[in-house]
Amino acid sequence: MLHVTLTRGARTPYQMQQRKPKLGQNFLVDDNARHRIADALGDVSTRTVIEIGPGHGAITTILAERAKKLTCIELDRSLVPELRFKFRNHPNVEIVEADILETDITALVPAGEKALVIGNLPYYITSDILLHLCAHEAAMELAVVMMQREVADRVAAEPGNRDFGLLSATVQMHAEVANVFTLPPGAFDPPPDVYSTVLRMRFAPRFVELGITDAAGFDRFLKLCFQQKRKTLNNNLRAAGYTSEQIAEACGAAEIEPSARAEALPLDRFAALYRAI
Ligand SMILES: C[S@@+](CC[C@H](N)C(=O)[O-])C[C@H]1O[C@@H](n2cnc3c(N)ncnc32)[C@H](O)[C@@H]1O
Numbered sequence: 001m002l003h004v005t006l007t008r009g010a011r012t013p014y015q016m017q018q019r020k021p022k023l024g025q026n027f028l029v030d031d032n033a034r035h036r037i038a039d040a041l042g043d044v045s046t047r048t049v050i051e052i053g054p055g056h057g058a059i060t061t062i063l064a065e066r067a068k069k070l071t072c073i074e075l076d077r078s079l080v081p082e083l084r085f086k087f088r089n090h091p092n093v094e095i096v097e098a099d100i101l102e103t104d105i106t107a108l109v110p111a112g113e114k115a116l117v118i119g120n121l122p123y124y125i126t127s128d129i130l131l132h133l134c135a136h137e138a139a140m141e142l143a144v145v146m147m148q149r150e151v152a153d154r155v156a157a158e159p160g161n162r163d164f165g166l167l168s169a170t171v172q173m174h175a176e177v178a179n180v181f182t183l184p185p186g187a188f189d190p191p192p193d194v195y196s197t198v199l200r201m202r203f204a205p206r207f208v209e210l211g212i213t214d215a216a217g218f219d220r221f222l223k224l225c226f227q228q229k230r231k232t233l234n235n236n237l238r239a240a241g242y243t244s245e246q247i248a249e250a251c252g253a254a255e256i257e258p259s260a261r262a263e264a265l266p267l268d269r270f271a272a273l274y275r276a277i
Pocket residue numbers: 023024025026027028029052053054055056057058059073074075076079098099100101119120121122123125
């Protein structure tokens with residue numbers, strides 16, 4: 001007979017065989033941290049919560065006791081039976097085997113409600129997940145998401161900061177972003193090579209306020225402005241096919257120097273430039 005003695009935080013033989021680094025599987029093993037991240041969602045007793053990548057259920061276990069409804073999206077099919085077994089006595093918990101990027105988040109949220117989203121994200125697709133959340137912003141109030149610290153710094157950066165870029169501008173058009181806390185690699189098993197930061201994103205699209213009627217067109221325009229981060233707006237927009245005259249005129253109307261770089265512009269200036277051009 002095999003006898004295994006487990007210390008707190010140690011993995012069972014079952015869990016060891018489950019780890020798939022390609023799926024970004026760095027499991028949260030710091031007990032205090034998993035409570036802090038769950039607490040950052042606030043009162044969920046009347047809410048629908050969507051968890052991205054429940055893994056072995058570090059955060060799920062806490063929210064299963066608190067949420068009115070908890071829907072967990074897990075891509076790794078070998079984790080799904082374990083999760084379904086673990087939460088078999090929680091009728092409020094649903095484990096869905098799916099790729100979050102292929103999931104219609106809006107369809108998971110009952111009509112008239114706004115969901116809360118939580119996740120210790122798989123880091124290899126963090127930006128894609130953030131953009132996917134933004135695309136479904138109307139169905140959500142808040143997301144509390146953990147990601148590599150450097151990516152979180154970029155998402156939360158303000159104009160003029162060297163971290164401010166396309167990801168910052170795009171996400172900040174859809175949500176107010178706040179840094180919640182940062183964790184060292186030792187909070188995870190296996191420990192990643194990087195620190196991790198939890199961000200709170202409160203969905204509050206700014207398109208109407210900034211006079212943008214075509215959000216998708218504006219997102220595409222931002223990509224052109226940041227095409228080459230170190231180049232001036234004039235050069236990036238020239239490369240995108242605008243003439244010098246068009247750029248000079250639009251920059252004049254938007255009160256921007258054509259020699260400015262996109263990383264220095266606040267969102268309302270991008271909006272003014274888009275409207276003018
Ligand atoms: C960083 S782990 C977090 C696991 C767990 N929530 C925790 O904190 O310990 C990321 C989880 O996302 C899952 N995952 C990876 N890619 C995914 C995708 N495209 N859609 C849904 N889940 C995914 C992984 O299998 C893994 O369980």
